[in-house]
Amino acid sequence: MAATRTFSIIKPDATRRNLTGAVTKMLEEAGLRVVASKRIKMTREQAEGFYGVHRERPFFNDLVEFMISGPVVVQVLEGENAVQKNRDIMGATNPANAEPGTIRKELAESIEANSVHGSDSEENAATEIAFFFKDDEIVG
Numbered sequence: 001m002a003a004t005r006t007f008s009i010i011k012p013d014a015t016r017r018n019l020t021g022a023v024t025k026m027l028e029e030a031g032l033r034v035v036a037s038k039r040i041k042m043t044r045e046q047a048e049g050f051y052g053v054h055r056e057r058p059f060f061n062d063l064v065e066f067m068i069s070g071p072v073v074v075q076v077l078e079g080e081n082a083v084q085k086n087r088d089i090m091g092a093t094n095p096a097n098a099e100p101g102t103i104r105k106e107l108a109e110s111i112e113a114n115s116v117h118g119s120d121s122e123e124n125a126a127t128e129i130a131f132f133f134k135d136d137e138i139v140g
């Protein structure tokens with residue numbers, strides 16, 4: 001099967017606790033290759049745009065504040081079935097419900113401060129990658 005791509009964010013709770021390496025190691029051990037990576041401070045406009053689908057949810061404002069509360073690492077991941085592989089290693093949104101061995105079970109703090117984001121479809125992955133990366137920043 002051909003390699004596909006997904007988009008990942010290492011969230012501020014993880015960068016704050018120096019877990020960028022630990023998260024990346026778990027992604028790599030799950031069979032994903034990091035083909036682009038940069039550490040950025042998201043602007044409010046970026047966070048609101050990125051999470052626009054959640055605009056009407058009660059947790060939207062807190063989520064935006066959290067995502068701009070510190071640096072994040074945005075990444076493009078490549079591998080066979082990359083979207084699903086990443087969702088599997090991330091674990092459930094709420095770390096309390098996540099399987100042992102997943103990033104959120106092992107490393108996350110709470111349902112909001114849950115250490116990672118990962119695209120939920122190939123279509124969204126393409127949109128999210130284009131939101132943060134130019135084509136020539138991705139080196140497969």
Ligand SMILES: Nc1ncnc2c1ncn2[C@@H]1O[C@H](COP(=O)(O)OP(=O)(O)OP(=O)(O)O)[C@@H](O)[C@H]1O
Pocket residue numbers: 059063092093111112113114116117118119120
């Ligand atoms: N009930 C909630 N309270 C606070 N924050 C929440 C809640 N539900 C979701 N979030 C936050 O919003 C993000 C997006 O929610 P979504 O339902 O899309 O979860 P997800 O698909 O597992 O996570 P992500 O989109 O970040 O990969 C979650 O990762 C989490 O940080």
